[in-house]
Amino acid sequence: xxxxxxxxxxxxxxxxxxxxxxxxxxxxxxxxxxxxxxxxxxxxxxxxxxxxxxxxxxxxxxxxxxxxxxxxxxxxxxxxxxxxxxxxxxxxxxxxxxxxxxxxxxxxxxxxxxxxxxxxxxxxxxxxxxxxxxxxxxxxxxxxxxxxxxxxxxxxxxxxxxxxxxxxxxxxxxxxxxxxxxxxxxxxxxxxxxxxxxxxxxxxxxxxxxxxxxxxxxxxxxxxxxxxxxxxxxxxxxxxxxxxxxxxxxxxxxxxxxxxxxxxxxxxxxxxxxxxxxxxxxxxxxxxxxxxxxxxxxxxxxxxxxxxxxxxxxxxxxxxxxxxxxxxxxxxxxxxxxxxxxxxxxxxxxxxxxxxxxxxxxxxxxxxxxxxxxxxxxxxxxxxxxxxxxxxxxxxxxxxxxxxxxxxxxxxxxxxxxxx
Amino acid sequence: xxxxxxxxxxxxxxxxxxxxxxxxxxxxxxxxxxxxxxxxxxxxxxxxxxxxxxxxxxxxxxxxxxxxxxxxxxxxxxxxxxxxxxxxxxxxxxxxxxxxxxxxxxxxxxxxxxxxxxxxxxxxxxxxxxxxxxxxxxxxxxxxxxxxxxxxxxxxxxxxxxxxx
Numbered sequence: 303x304x305x306x307x308x309x310x311x312x313x314x315x316x317x318x319x320x321x322x323x324x325x326x327x328x329x330x331x332x333x334x335x336x337x338x339x340x341x342x343x344x345x346x347x348x349x350x351x352x353x354x355x356x357x358x359x360x361x362x363x364x365x366x367x368x369x370x371x372x373x374x375x376x377x378x379x380x381x382x383x384x385x386x387x388x389x390x391x392x393x394x395x396x397x398x399x400x401x402x403x404x405x406x407x408x409x410x411x412x413x414x415x416x417x418x419x420x421x422x423x424x425x426x427x428x429x430x431x432x433x434x435x436x437x438x439x440x441x442x443x444x445x446x447x448x449x450x451x452x453x454x455x456x457x458x459x460x461x462x463x464x465x466x467x468x469x470x471x472x473x474x475x476x477x478x479x480x481x482x483x484x485x486x487x488x489x490x491x492x493x494x495x496x497x498x499x500x501x502x503x504x505x506x507x508x509x510x511x512x513x514x515x516x517x518x519x520x521x522x523x524x525x526x527x528x529x530x531x532x533x534x535x536x537x538x539x540x541x542x543x544x545x546x547x548x549x550x551x552x553x554x555x556x557x558x559x560x561x562x563x564x565x566x567x568x569x570x571x572x573x574x575x576x577x578x579x580x581x582x583x584x585x586x587x588x589x590x591x592x593x594x595x596x597x598x599x600x601x602x603x604x605x606x607x608x609x610x611x612x613x614x615x616x617x618x619x620x621x622x623x624x625x626x627x628x629x630x631x632x633x634x635x636x637x638x639x640x641x642x643x644x645x646x647x648x649x650x651x652x653x654x655x656x657x658x659x660x661x662x663x664x665x666x667x668x669x670x671x672x673x674x675x676x677x678x679x680x681x682x683x684x685x686x687x688x689x690x691x692x693x694x695x696x697x698x699x700x701x702x703x704x705x706x707x708x709x710x711x712x713x714x715x716x717x718x719x720x721x722x
Numbered sequence: 723x724x725x726x727x728x729x730x731x732x733x734x735x736x737x738x739x740x741x742x743x744x745x746x747x748x749x750x751x752x753x754x755x756x757x758x759x760x761x762x763x764x765x766x767x768x769x770x771x772x773x774x775x776x777x778x779x780x781x782x783x784x785x786x787x788x789x790x791x792x793x794x795x796x797x798x799x800x801x802x803x804x805x806x807x808x809x810x811x812x813x814x815x816x817x818x819x820x821x822x823x824x825x826x827x828x829x830x831x832x833x834x835x836x837x838x839x840x841x842x843x844x845x846x847x848x849x850x851x852x853x854x855x856x857x858x859x860x861x862x863x864x865x866x867x868x869x870x871x872x873x874x875x876x877x878x879x880x881x882x883x884x885x886x887x
Contacts, residue, residue: 326864338748339790350880368748375749426789426813442791442817444876451880456866490735491783495812524786524811579735666744666788687739687787689763694743 304554306462307529308497311437311551315420323461323560330453332546333360333414335423337405338367339443341379343424344386346447355390356453362414363387364396364405369661371398372669394545403634403660406430406602410514411636413543417532418551422449426521427602427684432498432528433513434536435550439527460495460526461560462553466502469567474719476612477512478604478682478702480565481519482573486583487563494524496560499553504567505530510539511606518603519684522580529553572717574680575700578688586705586717594699595677597622597710600631600658601665604682604703607637607646613707614646616721617653623713628655629671631663655710667692680709723845725803725824727775730768731837732761734781738793738814740764747790753799760796774801777843779835781807785814794821798875804843806831806850806860819867822875826850828860 305313309321316327336343340363347355355361363383371377380398387395394414396402406427409415417435421428424446431438441455449455465484485492498520505513517528532550540548572586599605599613610632622628630650632638638660641647647657664671665683672692673679679691679698686698701709704718711721740763742756750756761768778784778797784807785793794817797805804824818825824845834856835841842851850858863871873879 341748342751346877349877351884373749375751379748424789426787428789440789440813442789442794442813442820444791444820445816448820448876448880451884490786491809491811494783494809521787524783526812579737581735666739666747668745668748672745685737685739685787687737689743689745690739692743692745694740694763 303558304556306497306557306559307499307551307553308437308460308462308527310553311418311420312457312459314551321459323459325459326456327459328454328456329420331360331422331449331455332419333362333421334446334449335362335364335405335409335421335425335428336446337364337425338379339424341382342443343446343450344382346444347450350447350451352451355450358390358392361392361450362394362409363392364402364408365398366403366405366661368668369398369659400635403636404602404605404662406518407605407633407637410434411634413540413545416540416544416546416548417536418549422455427518429521429525429528430514430518430602432517432520433510433530435530435532437527440521458495460497462497462499463493464499464501464559464562466562466564467500467504467567468502468564469504471567472570474572474704474717474722475570476702476704477508477515479570479573480567481516482575482583482700483570484565485519485523485581488523490523490579490581492523493520496525497527497529498525499529501531506533509608510535511608515603522684572702572705572719574705574715575686577686577697577699580686580700586701586715589699589715590717592715593678593713594626594680594709594715596627596629596671596673596679597706598629598664598671598679598681598683599703599706600633600663601683602633603684605631605633605637607640609682609703610641610646610650612703614649616704616707616718617711618649620653620711622654622710626710626713628710629658629663630655631658632660634660664691666690680706680715682706725775725777725843725845726840727777727803728773729835729837729839729841730772730776730778731835732764732778732780735783735786736764736780737787738785738790739787741785741793742790742796744788747792753795756792756796757799760800769800772800772802775803777803777841778805779832780805781832782809784810786811789813791817791821794818794823798823808832819870820876822871824871826860828858831858
């Protein structure tokens with residue numbers, strides 16, 4: 303019997319010839335990622351009684367959750383991290399400057415997300431790197447402190463689900479709509495503990511950015527990791543930036559899956575996830591006309607160049623509706639610079655957008671666009687839980703950048719096909 | 723180990739944002755302070771009225787969402803005896819173990835308990851006893867997981883391990 307990607311990778315890392323779902327393996331990660339929560343991890347790490355992290359060159363830290371620091375507490379957090387990084391000789395540290403951005407975007411742009419690698423991050427959206435054929439999953443703070451000390455973690459070998467995607471996107475439909483459709487169908491726990499492999503011609507046709515959007519959101523159906531087989535696009539993306547060696551690990555053709563699903567892109571339409579759960583998915587047309595107060599384009603899900611470009615193509619030469627705040631946060635400074643060069647930033651600003659510095663911004667309620675009671679926000683982020691953007695009496699709708707831009711233009715939730 | 727406490731019953735997909743709001747992640751740092759915000763956006767009465775030993779009984783996928791460990795830390799600091807759910811989201815499940823918070827998967831219990839009822843959990847026997855005399859069984863935790871919980875969480879567990887070296 304062949305092995306799935308997760309089985310093959312974990313057996314290799316654990317130095318075993320074969321593993322099956324349910325087995326527990328002890329493995330060493332190739333790299334680990336933390337963000338602003340590194341400060342809390344540092345405190346836990348120090349309390350274990352170990353002097354040095356197990357491998358400083360394997361530790362990557364990117365400040366992104368609240369940058370630049372909005373309060374003295376955040377500032378102190380950042381300071382503790384800077385001191386620790388210097389003391390431990392951690393070279394891959396991305397501070398608050400124009401090399402940084404959202405940790406997952408920076409991690410990929412800097413060539414850390416390498417095929418066949420095992421990556422752990424103290425952030426649930428670490429699963430994004432599956433877009434590069436990485437086995438990447440999120441862990442908590444204590445666990446990361448333990449990994450820094452030991453260089454080891456126990457992982458349960460997951461069951462796998464295969465999702466084959468065929469066909470072509472109709473006008474106004476994007477990778478975000480596809481992943482919302484899948485989460486809506488499987489439910490918030492539909493892939494709990496499992497590895498989700500995306501395959502099929504439509505996946506091959508997708509850009510790296512679109513693949514990242516898909517893998518980013520597998521956690522919203524409970525998955526441990528996502529996986530897309532690396533191809534020529536992956537290799538070309540990594541060619542000049544890869545920080546380390548890698549190989550290609552593919553699932554065997556006779557691997558056994560708990561479930562195999564097929565999606566035909568031509569059957570999709572623009573979708574939203576309605577408050578307050580990501581699996582509460584409806585066609586945009588069912589909520590069209592609902593008044594919005596704020597629109598957010600950014601985050602690790604949809605803050606890349608192609609996302610900003612789609613928004614600019616909808617908003618170019620126009621003005622957003624009166625009474626709507628459009629906040630645009632490029633996912634990284636690299637994205638920001640390129641958007642400046644191409645005139646995308648100017649187009650968005652002329653349309654009325656406020657551009658915020660790359661980082662997570664208001665996505666989990668830290669700063670730069672917190673909602674007031676009773677307000678409605680449409681966002682390209684990945685979560686719409688109650689209180690997520692800082693106020694439990696507000697409502698968040700999740701959608702593609704095109705739907706968010708179209709909605710900002712009209713002041714009400716709008717099907718992007720009306721304005722494209 | 724025997725845990726006895728009142729039931730706080732909640733539904734499916736209780737996410738980490740309503741257990742411990744994201745806006746507090748970098749400003750509320752002490753576990754005792756975190757406890758004051760436990761389940762704040764789901765049930766504001768919970769943190770004020772829950773007593774040590776009380777037990778959360780929930781539906782499927784408890785703890786879905788963020789990797790924020792404070793979702794487990796705040797419940798532990800409040801003295802919650804255990805969370806019994808139909809199923810758990812994986813990062814929360816690991817975080818709970820690492821915080822020394824007992825998490826029990828027992829899908830059958832949910833329908834047979836009411837809010838406020840006192841139930842008893844016999845951890846060693848793997849049994850939950852309801853007020854009405856019903857007994858529900860759950861699979862005991864693997865030995866290495868039980869050791870982490872018994873040591874009070876992963877950090878005290880590792881501290882012990884490194885001391886022994």
